Amino acid sequence: MYTLPQLFYTCSSLITFDLSNCAFEKGAVISWKSLKTLKFDTVVLDDETSVKLLSGCPALETMELTSCYSFRHLEINNSNLKRLKLEGVLPMNEGGERSFEIIAPYLQQLEIIGGIHDIKCRLVNVSSLVSAPLNFFIACVSQLDSTFVYVEMTVVMIIIKFFGPSSKIIFKK
Numbered sequence: 363m364y365t366l367p368q369l370f371y372t373c374s375s376l377i378t379f380d381l382s383n384c385a386f387e388k389g390a391v392i393s394w395k396s397l398k399t400l401k402f403d404t405v406v407l408d409d410e411t412s413v414k415l416l417s418g419c420p421a422l423e424t425m426e427l428t429s430c431y432s433f434r435h436l437e438i439n440n441s442n443l444k445r446l447k448l449e450g451v452l453p454m455n456e457g458g459e460r461s462f463e464i465i466a467p468y469l470q471q472l473e474i475i476g477g478i479h480d481i482k483c484r485l486v487n488v489s490s491l492v493s494a495p496l497n498f499f500i501a502c503v504s505q506l507d508s509t510f511v512y513v514e515m516t517v518v519m520i521i522i523k524f525f526g527p528s529s530k531i532i533f534k535k
Contacts, residue, residue, distance in 0.1 A: 363406070366390075386411045392418035403428040409435050416440060427451055438466040445469075450476035464488070473497070 366384050371392050378399040385406035386392075392411075397419045407415070407430045416422070422440055426447040438446070446469055451462070461482035464472070471493045474483070 381405055390414065394419045395421065397422055399424045401426040402430050405430050406432050408432045412436055434462050436462070436464045438469060441468045443469065445471040447473040448475070
């Protein structure tokens with residue numbers, strides 16, 4: 363893992379940025395005014411950096427985070443950012459609890475992919491959300507059929523609570 367060189371933090375001509383296996387300098391000022399698509403894979407993205415990132419990318423429309431870790435809070439107030447994809451994210455919280463919160467009043471599509479083991483995700487003010495593909499697997503300690511039914515029913519209850527009783531829910535094996 364390397365630290366992103368300083369010259370990239372203010373590159374205003376970037377439109378698409380695909381970044382892997384890196385971290386940001388502490389206190390870096392990010393100014394990617396033309397950036398529309400951002401894809402991170404295995405990037406250390408703490409809460410401070412995510413705030414600077416989102417505020418420094420006013421034209422951002424799509425953000426994809428794959429195997430990114432350290433953040434606990436994503437507050438997306440950018441009205442242009444319509445699509446967020448999270449794949450295999452690993453929030454790192456003090457005290458052992460692994461959870462993250464997403465606040466995104468303008469987000470229209472949220473896609474969550476990957477394993478859900480003991481991670482809690484809280485969605486706050488996602489009133490513009492139109493589509494939310496959820497493609498994840500759940501690891502169970504017990505092999506009893508009742509455990510799988512319980513977990514599946516818990517997921518259904520969470521989806522109904524979030525999306526409402528008219529939501530279309532499909533389970534595939």
